[in-house]
Amino acid sequence: MLQALGEARIVVTKRCVDVPDLMASAASGAAAVAVVSGDLPRLDAEAVMHLLRYDVRTLGVSADPSAGERLARLGVVETTAPDPAAVVAAVLRVAARDVVADPDGDDGRATGRHLDEGRPSARGRVLAVWGPAGSPGRTTVAVGLADALAAAGRPVLLVDADPYGGTIAQQLGVLDEISGLLAVARMANLGTLDGEALARACRRVGDRFDLVTGLPRADRRVEVRPDVLGTVLATAADGSDVVVDCGFCLEDPDVPLARDRMTLDALAAADEVVVVGTAEPAGLARLARGLVELRDVAGGVPLRVVVNRMRPTLGWSERDIVGMIEGYARPLGVHFLPEDRAAVDRALVAGRALSELGESHLRAALTELATALDPSAPVLSRAAARPAGRRGLRRRLAG
Ligand SMILES: Nc1ncnc2c1ncn2[C@@H]1O[C@H](COP(=O)(O)OP(=O)(O)OP(=O)(O)O)[C@@H](O)[C@H]1O
Ligand SMILES: [Mg+2]
16 A cells, blocks of 8 residues: 555655554644554544544545444544555545535534534434523423423433533433443444444433433543534434433633533534523523523524523513513523422422323423424414513613
8 A cells, every 4th residue: 555655646654553643643734644444443533533633634444345334423534445546546535625624514424513404304403401500490491391392292312411410310210320421422432323322322211202311420521522422412313302401511612621511512513502591580690691601602503592480479571581581692482481399399209200290380381392392383482472571671680
């Protein structure tokens, strides 16, 4: 191969002994293409992404015709047979592929983003449930929404991606010795995650929806490597709607810490973000700030606001709150969930989803939210469809 490459006037800058050597060599900026053996130990999505950051595209070489699919999932641009002429031609092709130098580019395989493009109709949506600090009810909404979408007959996968450690398994009485999220993240990083592998890592909840259980401890979040969650969510969306329970941290996106990174990756993969805030004064103030932060990090992602724990004793109307929210964002809809301690406690004590426990105000409101999220249903909820409310509440919060 070296001889054939030389004859084609392709300069081989270095013959690397292993992946760390290859990654260090990429940093020198001298190479445009990394030619790797398809079964190179420790070649994973993170290594391929590292190479791309230095503008080095990876070409796989393998005698196994089925290796290409696995390598493509790692972000390898092309895989070719170990034939000198074929390798020379592939190196020239791969070197000319500018577009893959941008991991957010039109390929999108390694990050799982760009789900809209060329999406087959069987593809579900990724709905990221996010909300500011202060436990506004992200997990309650994520579980309730997954449950309500499943009750409407949709295949649903719920992913517990809270970087502070998962709680959904415990809430739903699912015993899982192994974290589903860590298992699928590991497979995504190795390029072995496909629909079947994902299904094996899921737990079934009451024969209604599937669950990827969360992190056992917050410090294990470093094992969910950057961009891997995007791959997991893209795989998950192949055939079901995906609801993701996210963390709240969205700090500086230029220097993301591991805890922010998971949330930012989930938001980047989302087709729609469900923003949860609570109806009390501090909750609404945090919601307003959260909407501004979200706009900064997630740009034009479509969002929907859920005002949780709404109750008449707070003294403001739904219309007041819609008016305040519209001062900060243009959501697809604003939805209200009532304070319903009795229903929530029944579900928590029984370790079950709300729909398994009969009727409740909260369940009815979640069903309405799930209906609004159905792409074939009208997009605005009743509350949001009303004319914009008074701005008095915004002044009260700002003061
Ligand atoms: N609509 C509701 N009515 C009554 N209680 C609620 C409602 N929604 C949430 N809660 C309660 O509020 C608390 C926080 O809810 P939850 O755990 O869903 O919040 P979170 O945003 O996921 O918090 P964390 O920051 O811990 O992830 C829980 O005790 C939950 O039962
Ligand atoms: Mg939570």
